Amino acid sequence: PRNIFFSRHGESQFNVEGKIGGDSPLSERGMEYARTLPELIRKHVGDASLTIWTSTLQRTIQTAQFLPYPNLTWKSLDELDAGVCDGMTYKEIELAYPEDFANRDEDKFNYRYRGGESYRDVVVRLEPVIMELERQENILIFGHQAILRCLYAYFHDLPQVDLPYIKIPLHTVIKLTPKAYGCDEERYTLPI
Numbered sequence: 306p307r308n309i310f311f312s313r314h315g316e317s318q319f320n321v322e323g324k325i326g327g328d329s330p331l332s333e334r335g336m337e338y339a340r341t342l343p344e345l346i347r348k349h350v351g352d353a354s355l356t357i358w359t360s361t362l363q364r365t366i367q368t369a370q371f372l373p374y375p376n377l378t379w380k381s382l383d384e385l386d387a388g389v390c391d392g393m394t395y396k397e398i399e400l401a402y403p404e405d406f407a408n409r410d411e412d413k414f415n416y417r418y419r420g421g422e423s424y425r426d427v428v429v430r431l432e433p434v435i436m437e438l439e440r441q442e443n444i445l446i447f448g449h450q451a452i453l454r455c456l457y458a459y460f461h462d463l464p465q466v467d468l469p470y471i472k473i474p475l476h477t478v479i480k481l482t483p484k485a486y487g488c489d490e491e492r493y494t495l496p497i
């Protein structure tokens with residue numbers, strides 16, 4: 306059976322600083338994750354073919370850099386655009402835009418950042434990615450927290466209200482195996 310592997314990029318500089326969005330490089334720990342991945346992936350893929358999909362952001366490309374498989378870059382896999390809040394910490398957002406911060410808490414799926422996107426927007430822009438994913442064999446996606454929440458909710462058929470709260474931890478590979486109804490799932494967390 307074919308498998309779909311998901312992973313967030315390795316820890317980034319912005320993750321360390323608690324800042325959202327941006328295009329920061331991996332931290333030293335993030336690089337360590339990237340270096341450890343080839344062994345883990347080979348164990349689970351064996352000789353089968355695999356294609357890697359990344360976003361256009363350097364943290365996903367760096368995470369894939371040591372893996373010996375063909376790869377494709379998708380603009381549609383870039384992280385949810387936080388508009389004017391891009392590059393800020395949640396604390397800074399709360400101080401600068403208290404009403405927006407409260408509104409997001411109220412309805413996280415529909416809240417659209419000023420000059421940016423909502424989870425609903427991201428679900429729409431991921432449609433072509435999902436269509437292609439349905440046609441492919443083994444794919445490994447290096448994505449971002451919001452993006453992987455949307456893809457994960459699609460494959461497990463989870464409700465929109467829960468989608469923005471799905472836990473997609475760093476340094477964890479999630480393997481989904483689609484079945485007639487739903488998907489089997491395994492998770493591999495690297496102790497980094």
Ligand code: F6P
Nearest residue numbers: 324325326384385387449450451
């Ligand atoms: O903090 C990492 C990150 O990927 C941000 O770039 C993004 O804005 C955020 O997570 C999405 O998570 P949430 O919707 O819970 O703020």
